[in-house]
Amino acid sequence: MQNNNMEFEHIPQEKFEFAQFDAKIHDKKFDTKTRSFFADALLRFKKNKSSVIAAYILLFLILYTIIAPAISPYEIADKDPMYINSPPFVQSIAEKGWGILDGGVVMDSQNDAQVNFWKGIGVETGYDPIIDILGSTETTVKIRGKETVVKSYALEVNKYYSIGVMYKTLSYDEFADIQRFQNETGIQVIFPYVEPDAIKGITDNANIWYEVKDNKGTAKLDDNGNFVPVYSTNKEIEGAEYNSIRVPGDDGSYIYSIRKSGAVSCRISYYNYYQYLNGTEPFYIFGTNSLGQDLFNAIGIGARFSLLFALFVSAINLSIGAVYGAIQGYYGGTIDLVLDRIADVLSGVPFTVVTILFQLHLAQKVGTAGSFLFAFVLTGWIGMSGLTRKQFYRFKSQEFVFAARTLGASDKRLMFKHIFPNALGTIITSCALTIPSVISSETSLTYLGIINLSEVAGTTVGTLMSQGQTSMTTSPHAMFFPAIYFSLLMISFNLFGNGLRDAFNPSTRGVED
Amino acid sequence: MFRYTIKRILLMLMTLLIITYMCFVLVRMLPPAELPPNDPHKVIIELRREAAGYNKPYMIQFGIYLRDIFTEFDWGVSDVGRYFGQEVAGIFVSKLPATMIVNLYSILISIPIGIILGIVAALKKNSWLDHAISTLTMVCISVPSFVYAFVIQYFISYKLGWLPFLMNAGTNYFTWSMFVSMIPPIISLSMGVIAGFTRTTRAELTEVLTSEFMLLARTKGLTRAQATVRHAMKNCMVVVLPSIFGQFIGIMSGSLIIERIFAIPGVGSLYLDSINGRDYPMFMMLTVFYTAVGLVASIVVDISYGFIDPRIRMGSRK
Numbered sequence: 001m002q003n004n005n006m007e008f009e010h011i012p013q014e015k016f017e018f019a020q021f022d023a024k025i026h027d028k029k030f031d032t033k034t035r036s037f038f039a040d041a042l043l044r045f046k047k048n049k050s051s052v053i054a055a056y057i058l059l060f061l062i063l064y065t066i067i068a069p070a071i072s073p074y075e076i077a078d079k080d081p082m083y084i085n086s087p088p089f090v091q092s093i094a095e096k097g098w099g100i101l102d103g104g105v106v107m108d109s110q111n112d113a114q115v116n117f118w119k120g121i122g123v124e125t126g127y128d129p130i131i132d133i134l135g136s137t138e139t140t141v142k143i144r145g146k147e148t149v150v151k152s153y154a155l156e157v158n159k160y161y162s163i164g165v166m167y168k169t170l171s172y173d174e175f176a177d178i179q180r181f182q183n184e185t186g187i188q189v190i191f192p193y194v195e196p197d198a199i200k201g202i203t204d205n206a207n208i209w210y211e212v213k214d215n216k217g218t219a220k221l222d223d224n225g226n227f228v229p230v231y232s233t234n235k236e237i238e239g240a241e242y243n244s245i246r247v248p249g250d251d252g253s254y255i256y257s258i259r260k261s262g263a264v265s266c267r268i269s270y271y272n273y274y275q276y277l278n279g280t281e282p283f284y285i286f287g288t289n290s291l292g293q294d295l296f297n298a299i300g301i302g303a304r305f306s307l308l309f310a311l312f313v314s315a316i317n318l319s320i321g322a323v324y325g326a327i328q329g330y331y332g333g334t335i336d337l338v339l340d341r342i343a344d345v346l347s348g349v350p351f352t353v354v355t356i357l358f359q360l361h362l363a364q365k366v367g368t369a370g371s372f373l374f375a376f377v378l379t380g381w382i383g384m385s386g387l388t389r390k391q392f393y394r395f396k397s398q399e400f401v402f403a404a405r406t407l408g409a410s411d412k413r414l415m416f417k418h419i420f421p422n423a424l425g426t427i428i429t430s431c432a433l434t435i436p437s438v439i440s441s442e443t444s445l446t447y448l449g450i451i452n453l454s455e456v457a458g459t460t461v462g463t464l465m466s467q468g469q470t471s472m473t474t475s476p477h478a479m480f481f482p483a484i485y486f487s488l489l490m491i492s493f494n495l496f497g498n499g500l501r502d503a504f505n506p507s508t509r510g511v512e513d
Numbered sequence: 514m515f516r517y518t519i520k521r522i523l524l525m526l527m528t529l530l531i532i533t534y535m536c537f538v539l540v541r542m543l544p545p546a547e548l549p550p551n552d553p554h555k556v557i558i559e560l561r562r563e564a565a566g567y568n569k570p571y572m573i574q575f576g577i578y579l580r581d582i583f584t585e586f587d588w589g590v591s592d593v594g595r596y597f598g599q600e601v602a603g604i605f606v607s608k609l610p611a612t613m614i615v616n617l618y619s620i621l622i623s624i625p626i627g628i629i630l631g632i633v634a635a636l637k638k639n640s641w642l643d644h645a646i647s648t649l650t651m652v653c654i655s656v657p658s659f660v661y662a663f664v665i666q667y668f669i670s671y672k673l674g675w676l677p678f679l680m681n682a683g684t685n686y687f688t689w690s691m692f693v694s695m696i697p698p699i700i701s702l703s704m705g706v707i708a709g710f711t712r713t714t715r716a717e718l719t720e721v722l723t724s725e726f727m728l729l730a731r732t733k734g735l736t737r738a739q740a741t742v743r744h745a746m747k748n749c750m751v752v753v754l755p756s757i758f759g760q761f762i763g764i765m766s767g768s769l770i771i772e773r774i775f776a777i778p779g780v781g782s783l784y785l786d787s788i789n790g791r792d793y794p795m796f797m798m799l800t801v802f803y804t805a806v807g808l809v810a811s812i813v814v815d816i817s818y819g820f821i822d823p824r825i826r827m828g829s830r831k
Contacts, residue, residue, distance in 0.1 A: 350803045357539045483660045490655035
């Protein structure tokens with residue numbers, strides 16, 4: 001018997017020959033294309049219209065975080081002190097009068113004096129703040145026994161132009177530099193000085209350059225209804241030489257600045273001064289927030305941080321969860337029970353509590369973002385580990401695992417080469433649904449101000465929304481744009497994730513409905 | 514079932530104890546709140562801290578903490594801020610009604626609306642109505658409550674002026690004007706809850722409607738409505754009812770965001786104050802409270818499955 005065996009083992013190679021070398025094989029070849037698991041999932045994903053649309057919106061929102069900061073002429077650190085909570089404004093579109101991006105805010109019950117005040121700004125600076133008169137009402141009021149008709153208007157006023165002219169103290173160098181800028185560009189920043197005595201002692205309003213009736217700044221118009229300029233010609237108080245653009249009607253006698261302890265004080269048009277400082281006109285597609293940041297840029301910066309942070313957190317959580325769940329599911333028994341208890345205890349701690357305790361203990365050592373990350377990692381992996389555990393229970397007693405074990409595969413190999421790939425679909429889906437939940441928690445906590453990531457991230461969408469919330473009635477855009485962005489992000493992420501889940505779920509395979 | 518319930522409750526208590534201990538140690542590791550200089554109460558506060566076991570090992574401190582809670586329901590005294598020197602437990606109890614009432618209203622509105630929408634969507638599966646409801650549900654679940662709060666405050670309260678901005682102060686919770694002032698937070702809270710119920714009901718009911726016993730019921734001669742109400746609804750409720758119980762437990766915890774936006778004098782805003790003001794005794798008590806609410810809600814959900822449907826005896830014999 002043994003002899004025979006030995007003989008079989010030593011048959012020379014040339015004695016072998018193909019049994020069916022020339023025979024026709026009757027087995028049919030598959031004429032369908034083979035389809036991999038992922039191609040199959042992709043196919044089913046594409047059938048789900050809403051998820052595909054969501055995926056495109058998501059792509060757009062992600063691209064926004066890259067493109068918006070690049071387009072915007074501003075950095076996140078640029079905070080304009082005057083243009084705060086200002087509505088969307090782009091000069092080139094505003095002048096077309098389409099009613100969008102015109103920086104307009106509605107102002108109710110403006111009387112004639114106020115309308116004149118806005119007009120005065122327009123006449124002097126050339127930027128008329130009044131966009132539109134929306135309506136007017138007439139009320140009859142009895143003043144000192146006389147019935148007088150008081151007209152009041154609802155105006156749409158350009159918030160950028162309405163700042164008009166302001167007092168500014170400049171060094172001599174800066175004053176000269178602005179004149180150089182004026183000569184080069186033809187944009188007039190500095191306007192002639194007005195002595196307070198000429199306008200009934202008003203010192204807190206630089207926009208009054210005309211003759212006034214009272215110290216409230218009511219304009220005294222001439223017979224033709226024009227303003228009467230009262231610019232100062234007092235050379236004795238002049239601060240520095242002025243050799244640049246002069247206002248119409250100036251014969252060279254107006255002074256443009258006064259001395260002020262080693263510097264000059266003058267009246268500047270803020271809109272033009274802004275151009276001098278930034279090199280561009282105000283360009284705020286989404287307006288500005290309460291810090292004077294460009295919202296268009298800030299949303300991009302904040303969302304970029306949120307997305308990267310969520311991606312990072314999810315990656316860590318998924319890895320920890322997968323390994324933890326794999327060990328639990330594969331070994332089962334006592335190990336499963338003990339690990340399950342640990343996960344149970346951790347999942348019982350409310351997330352806010354974890355965040356706060358980590359913040360209090362770790363923020364000084366690893367920074368706010370670091371401690372926030374730890375808080376997410378502490379409890380975030382539990383959901384993932386549960387999923388993986390379930391998958392492992394499902395697959396570990398199947399034949400292919402037995403086969404691999406019989407061939408001598410180690411535990412590690414069995415877990416990660418044989419069982420784990422089968423759970424991959426679940427894991428990808430869970431990733432797509434973990435990211436929005438991380439973004440959502442992060443945004444809620446920054447919104448509440450429990451966590452402040454502004455130093456690390458520049459700003460976050462949650463912070464932007466909480467800033468917007470405080471000035472909601474006067475400048476709703478500051479809340480509106482971040483809220484829209486965030487809502488779209490959440491909706492499209494969830495729809496996308498649901499689509500993925502359905503696509504990867506084998507039980508829906510072949511179900512056409 | 515009884516043994517299973519007892520086991521779950523004991524496990525829950527153990528979990529709660531462990532979490533409380535961990536949080537307690539982490540909180541006590543922090544330096545206690547500093548007293549304002551020249552504070553006349555300095556001596557008393559230091560004596561009180563001595564009695565609470567500061568300067569002793571954490572295990573002993575925790576023992577004292579638990580002993581005070583169990584013997585006198587004494588959760589400590591507020592260290593800093595608005596409630597300086599007051600009993601933490603008393604303040605907490607006084608804040609509870611506002612939170613509970615607002616959340617209770619919200620749930621009472623959400624449950625019927627959510628379930629009805631879910632039933633409609635399931636019965637008209639794959640019609641335009643179903644797609645509309647499902648899409649809306651998705652949107653409502655995804656959009657966070659503070660966005661609703663903004664929309665309601667801006668459009669309804671500010672532009673139209675129909676509802677007040679904030680909840681009325683005071684404790685007359687059952688007057689009409691108080692109820693009106695509660696409507697904005699109730700709506701903001703309800704959107705997500707409604708969407709949740711709609712989704713659960715729809716998913717469950719569509720599954721039940723396609724099962725074989727429904728076919729049998731129809732074959733026996735029941736009309737579609739009869740079969741749906743008597744057979745499908747009952748089975749669908751096996752999943753929906755526990756989540757209702759869970760929600761009811763959850764009404765105590767409230768929402769930090771909504772309470773802050775609408776100035777509801779409830780537990781959520783108390784918690785935020787204690788976080789921002791570093792009021793550790795208050796923070797500790799509310800942490801225990803929130804943890805307990807979460808744990809209780811989860812075991813109520815699990816156990817109620819078993820009571821509603823005797824076929825499901827989760828974990829009783831594993």
